[in-house]
Amino acid sequence: xxxxxxxxxxxxxxxxxxxxxxxxxxxxxxxxxxxxxxxxxxxxxxxxxxxxxxxxxxxxxxxxxxxxxxxxxxxxxxxxxxxxxxxxxxxxxxxxxxxxxxxxxxxxxxxxxxxxxxxxxxxxxxxxxxxxxxxxxxxxxxxxxxxxxxxxxxxxxxxxxxxxxxxxxxxxxxxxxxxxxxxxxxxxxxxxxxxxxxxxxxxxxxxxxxxxxxxxxxxxxxxxxxxxxxxxxxxxxxxxxxxxxxxxxxxxxxxxxxxxxxxxxxxxxxxxxxxxxxxxxxxxxxxxxxxxxxxxxxxxxxxxxxxxxxxxxxxxxxx
Numbered sequence: 649x650x651x652x653x654x655x656x657x658x659x660x661x662x663x664x665x666x667x668x669x670x671x672x673x674x675x676x677x678x679x680x681x682x683x684x685x686x687x688x689x690x691x692x693x694x695x696x697x698x699x700x701x702x703x704x705x706x707x708x709x710x711x712x713x714x715x716x717x718x719x720x721x722x723x724x725x726x727x728x729x730x731x732x733x734x735x736x737x738x739x740x741x742x743x744x745x746x747x748x749x750x751x752x753x754x755x756x757x758x759x760x761x762x763x764x765x766x767x768x769x770x771x772x773x774x775x776x777x778x779x780x781x782x783x784x785x786x787x788x789x790x791x792x793x794x795x796x797x798x799x800x801x802x803x804x805x806x807x808x809x810x811x812x813x814x815x816x817x818x819x820x821x822x823x824x825x826x827x828x829x830x831x832x833x834x835x836x837x838x839x840x841x842x843x844x845x846x847x848x849x850x851x852x853x854x855x856x857x858x859x860x861x862x863x864x865x866x867x868x869x870x871x872x873x874x875x876x877x878x879x880x881x882x883x884x885x886x887x888x889x890x891x892x893x894x895x896x897x898x899x900x901x902x903x904x905x906x907x908x909x910x911x912x913x914x915x916x917x918x919x920x921x922x923x924x925x926x927x928x929x930x931x932x933x934x935x936x937x938x939x940x941x942x943x944x945x946x947x948x949x950x951x952x953x954x955x956x957x958x959x960x961x962x963x964x965x966x967x
Contacts, residue, residue, distance in 0.1 A: 662953050669956045673723030678921035679716075680728040683707055683737040685926050689760050690797035705926035709739040711945040713746055715924060718951040722959065726754040728921070735763035744775035754778050758822070762798060764807040769814050779818040780811065781850075787837050791829060812845055820848030827854075830868040832875070839876070839901065849901040851876070873903055888915040913965035922958050930958035939964055 661670040684706045716727070727747055729737075734757055737743070747755055757772070758781040772780070786792050789801045798804070812819065823838050835851075842849040853869050873892075877883055882895040892903040907916055916933075923931040929940040939961040944950035 662956055664953060664957060669953075669960050671722075671952075671956050672959050674922060674959055674962075675723075675918045676726075676921050677723050678726040678728060679719050679724045680730060680921050680923045681707070681712070682730055682732070682923060682925050683712075683734045683740075683743075684732040686736045687732040687760070688736070688762055688798060689733070691795055706737065707924070707926050707928070709742055711928060711943075712743065712924070714945045714948070715943060715951060716747065716752065717750055718948060718955065720750065720752065721952065722955050725752060726756065726921075727752055729755065729757040731758075732926075733760055733763060735759055735768055741771055741775075744771070744777065748775055756781060758783065760796070760798075761804050761807050761811070762800070764811045766810065766814070769811055773814070773816045777817050779820065780815060782808070782811070782819065782821045784808070784821050784838065785824050785826075786834050787841060788834055791834065794829070812847070818848065820850060822850050822852055824852045824854055825869040825872055827865040827868045832872060835872055842901070843896065843899050846899060850904050851901060852904045853906045855906060876901070876903075888918070890915070913963050916963045920962065922955075922962070930954050932958045932961040933964065936964070 661668055663669075684704075686704050686706070716724075729743075731737070734740070744755065755775070755777045756779040757777055760783045764780075785795055787805075792801050792804070793799060821838065821842055823835065825835060839849065841847075851869075851873065854866055876894055879896070880894045881897055884893040884895070886892070888907070890905045890907045892905070894901050894903060907920065923934070924943075925931050925940070928943050928945065930943060931937075931940050933939050939958075941954045941958040941961070943954045
């Protein structure tokens with residue numbers, strides 16, 4: 649008689665240290681990749697994607713290709729490229745070409761604008777990068793230089809105008825609202841700049857990350873958002889309560905509250921993404937380091953194991 653074996657455990661996950669980890673798709677479909685810790689800005693508010701050690705590191709392109717290929721098995725359809733400054737990544741064009749070759753449909757890149765010269769914009773258009781997130785916390789020269797420690801304000805403004813004119817994908821501006829040096833007119837200027845050009849705008853709550861000196865108060869953020877709401881035509885809340893959409897006739901802006909500060913760990917399971925760090929680890933929680941999973945890129949099955957284990961840690965919660 650033929651023996652029929654139930655191989656469910658073998659096909660649906662892996663056993664690691666006598667614990668079964670089921671193979672699950674990442675619900676958000678998003679993988680955020682920290683390409684390099686290198687950056688030409690020295691922003692004191694930077695949380696460096698939760699990488700406490702800011703020694704210069706660059707992800708090896710061949711390791712990254714292996715990780716990306718396996719990530720498709722776990723429902724990854726969106727890639728977010730970040731850093732440091734991702735446009736300082738030496739293999740950027742090779743990476744974009746590969747992502748398109750393996751047919752991951754959506755690419756989003758977060759940049760501080762400084763490297764958005766005509767050559768790089770042409771490259772981003774060539775590989776049909778879907779969206780750029782532009783980090784911009786002020787349009788005032790003196791305040792910009794104080795926040796970023798980057799002296800070439802004029803070049804940043806030139807690049808900003810050029811990317812608005814020439815980039816073929818979607819553009820959004822990320823603006824963090826700080827209590828320190830708070831001036832309402834500075835933020836009103838950014839709102840007007842984006843509205844006049846029909847750019848996406850996200851007003852971002854300052855972060856607090858364990859182990860990093862990012863402890864900005866949020867009183868001014870809350871105060872400013874209330875003033876914005878009072879002028880709005882319509883306000884729509886997301887179901888996770890961490891995102892608000894504020895509409896003004898034919899334009900809207902997005903308010904990003906911190907999932908971590910509000911300890912919405914259950915919601916994290918459905919909405920958030922896993923990071924690939926420059927240390928070649930999968931990081932399922934920005935605020936924790938003990939749930940990070942090392943990726944052994946020498947073996948495809950080991951990469952799968954790392955994803956299975958990391959996905960199981962999403963929503964574990966902040967200690």
